[in-house]
Amino acid sequence: MLVQDNLAHQLHRPDALSASFGASYSGIMAFMAVATEGSFVRAGERLGISRSAISRSVQKLEMQLSTRLLVRTTRNTHLTHEGRRFFDNCHQGIAQMAEAMNEMLDLRQGPPSGLLRIGAPVSFGRKALASLLERFATIHPDVSIDLLLDDGPIDFAMEEVDVALRSGRIQDSSIIARRLGPMRRAICAAPDYVARHGLPRTLDALSRHECINHRATNGRPPEWEFHLEGRVLKHQPKSRFTVNNSDLVLHAVLQGWGVAQMTDFQIADHLAAGELVVTLVDQLPNDLGHYICYQSRRHLPVRTRAFIDFMLDEFPDFSLDHA
Secondary structure, eight states: OHHHHHHHHHHHSOOHHHHHHHSOHHHHHHHHHHHHHSSHHHHHHHHTSOHHHHHHHHHHHHHHHTSOOEEEOSSOEEEOHHHHHHHHHHHHHHHHHHHHHHHHHHHHHSSSOEEEEEEEOHHHIIIIIHHHHHHHHHHOTTEEEEEEEOSSOOOTTTTTOSEEEEEEOOOOTTSEEEEEEEEOEEEEEOHHHHHHHOOOOSTGGGGGSOEEEEOOTTSSOOOEEEEETTEEEEEOOOEEEEESOHHHHHHHHHTTSOBEEEEHHHHHHHHHTTSOEEEOGGGOOOSEEEEEEESOSTTOOHHHHHHHHHHHHHOOOOOOTTO
């Protein structure tokens, strides 16, 4: 029976969590201020509220705890035995809360620091982002970078991503997307392929060439896009070689296997080096972009704002002028 009675008592006794919800946070803060300052007046001045408000908060706390915490006289105020014990127990928690708040303020107001988690497509991360991250890390040595490379959609909440880099068209209205610069896709081939097969000069001519496709994460090769006389035209070429990695598409093109529609950041250096040539330049899509995406403008940590500003300032223009 004794064991059962003890168990019933424990089941009906409020635990520390429920008790903390029942206690008044403002009352605890008022009590801690009075205990520290030794005066209701000085406690009110410290917290920026009136003496009467401090007194009401402490009285409410004492009623909630059914315990007298302070002895008030006309000359001074001092702690009861229970008040001293309550103060000692609360002091460490209050200090930790103040430290946590100061840390959060530092993350939003101090120099950039802490962990920055970035999501980006695989090829974009390797070709376009790696050198930018190196420069950003040099400028902000207190920021740690965690880079997630994935060609699929980014789930900001599940993957705890702070910012994501995306290219093309942004159709998700639930996120903020800042345009870093234009994105261009071009039909390209290696000089060796051109020497053997020439270049397609019209969309109809694509059907007579060896085309290389990149299979998207949904399992289907995306259609090739063109702008002609103000209209968006989509073309699904018959492919000789299809692969689900854009770096391998680039490799196949450089080896002279065929032609492919590829993104500016992948081919700009190869165009400048004479390793690739492009065609149908006047029919390139012109409404695409490179974007940095995040969930909200509110309460951004300093490190996140610093990275967004850095990308807006430093993102390169991947020129196709060597076409």
